[in-house]
Amino acid sequence: MSLVGNWSYPTAIKFGAGRINELPEACAQAGITNPLLVTDKGLADLPVTAQTRDIMDAAGLGRAMFSEVDPNPNETNLDAGVAAYKAGGHDGVIAFGGGSGLDLGKMVAFMVGQTRPVWDFEDVGDWWTRADADAIAPIVAVPTTAGTGSEVGRASVITNSETHVKKIIFHPKVLPSVVICDPELTVGMPKFITAGTGLDAFAHCVEAFSSPHYHPMSQGIALEGMRLVIENLPRAYADGTDIEARANMMSAAAMGATAFQKGLGAIHAMSHPIGAVFNTHHGTTNAVCMPAVLDLNAPAIADRFDRAGSYIGVPGGFDGFRTFVQDFNDSFGIPRKLSEMGVAENRLDDLVTMALDDPSCGGNPIPLTRDTLRRLFEAAI
Known part of the structure; x- marks a missing residue:
């Protein structure tokens, strides 16, 4: 049985070995021409990340990366990621990695156009309606672990570095537009x-x-x-x-x-x-x-x-x-x-x-x- 597929549940998913090579097409599908790849510190220097940035570069997407992401990402990481996004004039995020890289990447795309603090969008009642939905940048998600499933999630977990409390930040448009699930990325x-x-x-x-x-x-x-x-x-x-x-x-x-x-x-x-x-x-x-x-x-x-x-x-x-x-x-x-x-x-x-x-x-x-x-x-x- 061939373990390859194109799925739309709950979002567009390109599933199969070797499909990281379709990253440029995924960015085009999401409307991204100048992406910021967001990942965690542990992944930043690994071959799988270098390979992905080479694919971006060869397609004219640059190789911009932000990797100051802790294992339990916090608002300090988020602020730095938003600053890097704005400084690079980016128009979308490639959220890359395990739960920490995926969660923070999604939040960078979410927060880059908001004027309220991230804690105002906690998954409580209808707090998500406080956000400017039109200001949320497009997201392509690329998991490199098989665990959190954050690539198909509409929320991220962010730790408040002052109170040491984890908060779930939710918005329907935090669901990535396109996901590449390439099991070869998890081999290492x-x-x-x-x-x-x-x-x-x-x-x-x-x-x-x-x-x-x-x-x-x-x-x-x-x-x-x-x-x-x-x-x-x-x-x-x-x-x-x-x-x-x-x-x-x-x-x-x-x-x-x-x-x-x-x-x-x-x-x-x-x-x-x-x-x-x-x-x-x-x-x-x-x-x-x-x-x-x-x-x-x-x-x-x-x-x-x-x-x-x-x-x-x-x-x-x-x-x-x-x-x-x-x-x-x-x-x-x-x-x-x-x-x-x-x-x-x-x-x-x-x-x-x-x-x-x-x-x-x-x-x-x-x-x-x-x-x-x-x-x-x-x-x-």
Whole structure:
């Protein structure tokens, strides 16, 4: 089966190995003639980035790049990116990389024409309507990991560097106009990034599948996304050059982010503050939190996982799935406790307060309270 396609769900996606070479066409499709490539510090000097800038340059698009992007991007990175965009006279953004590069690239395109601070556009109620939609620059997204799915998302996560709180900034036009999903770009990922990002995609699918909200399309996507991760992450982890497994993981990442339109839950409500305070890797944090959250949510989700087991290839109903999740984490060397990642109990009160304020709380199948969140953090730490 050929793993190549042109899709329009939820946006235009050029999927397939080698399709980074179509970047000039993607920019033309988005109406970009002078792009700024936005990526993170870790990717800036890697061959995959140099190759992409060579493709831009050969097509007359220049090779301008902004890479002052932290692993958990913040408003300082954003201000610098907007300044670089304006200084270069750019007319669009190529958001390139994992979650941090994609999220910040999208925000540079969003904020370059706004007059209000970024925090005024948090994903609260209809705050997004405060933005000048006509001033949002076009975006082409190019993921180099298979995890966050930010390439098909209408929001970015930005950390407030003063309060150490992660905020979700939302606008429908933050959804990239064109996405290039080229699994060859993920071949060079180290094993721990392959695992951490892949388990992020898995968490998105599990939480969307568990959410109590009504969204049958997302429910089906989440189910297939779980199956793809379960079958392909071990292959991609064992052999990073397995293009079929890399392609299926790239699909699963986009599917997870599409599915969580249905909602996220306690896993993300916990991992957002943990990442903001302790600067942990997001996907790995999700993986460590998942077993405790499954235990809490069991009364509300056991039936649906009982039905899903035969399809996703995990026998034993919900109890079998719960056991599988811990074994799955262990197989990738994921820590069993957050304390192994430097998370300390002395910030427990702060973490609970921040988690309660996180919009992901609303998608958890068991209502989250200060008491339930405290117990979750204690179990995970």
